[in-house]
Amino acid sequence: AQSVSQHNHHVILSEAASLELGCNYSxxxxxxxxxxxxxxxxxxxxxxxxxxxxxxxKGIKGFEAEFIKSKFSFNLRKPSVQWSDTAEYFxxxxxxxxxxxxxxxxxxxxxxx
Amino acid sequence: xxxxxxxxxxxxxxTGKRIMLECSQTKGHDRxxxxxxxxxLGLRLIYYSFDVxxxxxxxxxxxxxxxxxxxxKFSLSLESAIPNQTAxxxxxxxxxxxxxxEQFFGPGTxxxxx
Numbered sequence: 161a162q163s164v165s166q167h168n169h170h171v172i173l174s175e176a177a178s179l180e181l182g183c184n185y186s187x188x189x190x191x192x193x194x195x196x197x198x199x200x201x202x203x204x205x206x207x208x209x210x211x212x213x214x215x216x217x218k219g220i221k222g223f224e225a226e227f228i229k230s231k232f233s234f235n236l237r238k239p240s241v242q243w244s245d246t247a248e249y250f251x252x253x254x255x256x257x258x259x260x261x262x263x264x265x266x267x268x269x270x271x272x273x
Numbered sequence: 274x275x276x277x278x279x280x281x282x283x284x285x286x287x288t289g290k291r292i293m294l295e296c297s298q299t300k301g302h303d304r305x306x307x308x309x310x311x312x313x314l315g316l317r318l319i320y321y322s323f324d325v326x327x328x329x330x331x332x333x334x335x336x337x338x339x340x341x342x343x344x345x346k347f348s349l350s351l352e353s354a355i356p357n358q359t360a361x362x363x364x365x366x367x368x369x370x371x372x373x374x375e376q377f378f379g380p381g382t383x384x385x386x387x
Contacts, residue, residue, distance in 0.1 A: 169313070196378075258323070260318055261376055
């Protein structure tokens with residue numbers, strides 16, 4: 161079965177530290193990949209998405225992700241985190257245009273001052 | 274963002290009660306989804322619907338049923354609630370055409386079954 165895996169359950173960083181959250185997927189076909197963010201007490205919001213083209217995609221709030229097909233990965237990065245980035249981050253991907261998104265289990269990011 | 278709304282936002286109920294969670298959207302999307310979120314388990318798909326006449330089971334449909342009353346409305350029912358259905362429930366929508374898979378989420382319903 162197709163799946164999306166996030167390796168880090170909880171990440172704790174100091175402000176200004178760099179962030180990289182891992183995401184791997186298992187599917188050999190064309191993939192569309194997403195990162196969603198859930199701030200405390202809120203619903204999921206789209207951070208960024210990859211459909212095709214440039215494998216380095218930029219999202220909101222300074223986040224970016226790189227699609228590496230050979231590694232089946234779509235890691236999320238941010239050069240310098242802020243306290244307001246404290247949230248849960250979900251990687252997601254479908255297997256085709258006619259299947260719903262499959263979500264990873266999420267990574268909780270805590271940014272401390 | 275009020276494009277996808279869910280009612281109620283919070284609900285406490287007792288074991289054995291029937292509960293309905295409602296979702297409405299003004300985005301004009303054909304596709305709608307119900308997920309539940311549990312700590313450490315991420316989002317798991319309960320049911321989804323690609324149009325009014327289409328209903329599909331997701332990963333964890335047991336104990337749940339759905340109704341797609343119109344393009345804009347998709348309800349989730351728990352016929353006889355049990356405590357392990359305590360969770361945060363999200364409705365989501367996506368368009369029929371590209372990008373098919375980008376989903377837009379409602380604010381969530383926090384359900385507690387005692």
